[in-house]
Amino acid sequence: MTYTLITGASGGIGEAFARRLASDGHDLVLVARSAEKLEALCSELQSSYSIDARYIELDLSTPDADKELFEKTEQLDLNISFLINNAGFGSQGDFAVLPIEKELEMIRLNISALVGLSHLYLEKMRERRSGTIVNISSAAGFQPVPFMATYAATKAFVTSFTEAISEENRPFGIRILAVCPGSTETNFFKASGIDRATTFKGQQTAEDVVETTLKALKGGRAKVISGWANYAVASAVNFMPNALISKIVSRGLRSRYQK
Numbered sequence: 001m002t003y004t005l006i007t008g009a010s011g012g013i014g015e016a017f018a019r020r021l022a023s024d025g026h027d028l029v030l031v032a033r034s035a036e037k038l039e040a041l042c043s044e045l046q047s048s049y050s051i052d053a054r055y056i057e058l059d060l061s062t063p064d065a066d067k068e069l070f071e072k073t074e075q076l077d078l079n080i081s082f083l084i085n086n087a088g089f090g091s092q093g094d095f096a097v098l099p100i101e102k103e104l105e106m107i108r109l110n111i112s113a114l115v116g117l118s119h120l121y122l123e124k125m126r127e128r129r130s131g132t133i134v135n136i137s138s139a140a141g142f143q144p145v146p147f148m149a150t151y152a153a154t155k156a157f158v159t160s161f162t163e164a165i166s167e168e169n170r171p172f173g174i175r176i177l178a179v180c181p182g183s184t185e186t187n188f189f190k191a192s193g194i195d196r197a198t199t200f201k202g203q204q205t206a207e208d209v210v211e212t213t214l215k216a217l218k219g220g221r222a223k224v225i226s227g228w229a230n231y232a233v234a235s236a237v238n239f240m241p242n243a244l245i246s247k248i249v250s251r252g253l254r255s256r257y258q259k
């Protein structure tokens with residue numbers, strides 16, 4: 001019996017993955033800090049789809065959380081064949097005055113936990129010569145984003161790291177994919193303390209991101225951008241120097257964050 005482990009499964013994109021994969025018959029291990037939400041989701045998915053769904057309450061931004069999670073799944077003898085590193089948050093503002101503890105917490109969650117979990121679960125996947133890892137990155141990682149500097153940089157790391165390990169692990173039959181959503185209708189902006197319209201016409205849903213991911217996993221690419229509009233922007237950005245992009249992006253936000 002194999003399990004799909006999803007971090008950040010108590011809401012948004014992670015929950016959409018849980019719902020879709022449960023309906024496809026996957027047994028699940030769901031991870032986040034909100035135990036009540038995870039418990040309710042597990043019982044709903046178990047009764048609707050006759051799958052096994054477990055949850056582990058954990059703050060993945062704490063040091064050694066990756067090892068703690070791995071050890072728990074080992075103790076429970078859960079064979080993780082599919083890992084979705086999805087938990088993440090952002091921030092917006094003038095880096096010099098943003099609370100540094102929150103920025104460092106973001107780096108621990110968006111980067112350290114994702115790298116640690118990828119490493120820990122890869123060992124067993126290599127032994128079995130099969131497995132799948134999906135790392136949720138962001139279109140924000142394609143360029144520097146002034147006033148969202150740390151978040152965009154964490155996602156640049158995630159995309160680069162994931163594309164590299166995807167290639168390294170091809171000979172071992174392990175499929176690794178970086179998924180880059182653009183703005184998606186979830187609790188992300190509120191959770192990240194970002195004051196902006198959280199929904200707009202044409203914005204992707206969490207289910208759109210899941211659909212893009214599952215389609216991309218059938219092919220061999222190491223990275224996928226979710227949504228044609230995000231793809232068009234990312235392609236245009238490829239032809240522009242970072243200095244110009246930074247100037248354009250900061251124009252709208254400087255007056256808000258620097259008096």
Ligand SMILES: NC(=O)c1ccc[n+]([C@@H]2O[C@H](COP(=O)([O-])OP(=O)(O)OC[C@H]3O[C@@H](n4cnc5c(N)ncnc54)[C@H](OP(=O)(O)O)[C@@H]3O)[C@@H](O)[C@H]2O)c1
Pocket residue numbers: 007008009010011012013014031032033034035058059060061062086087088089090109136137138139180181182183184185186187188189191
């Ligand atoms: N929404 C967007 O516009 C967008 C765009 C591009 C990329 N993304 C990426 O998509 C991923 C999912 O975000 P989302 O949009 O679904 O946001 P969301 O609705 O805020 O969901 C975030 C999930 O991560 C969990 N989480 C947050 N901090 C955690 C921690 N310290 N330890 C464990 N779990 C934690 C949350 O659960 P608890 O609070 O219960 O812990 C929740 O389940 C993130 O990596 C984000 O960067 C989002």
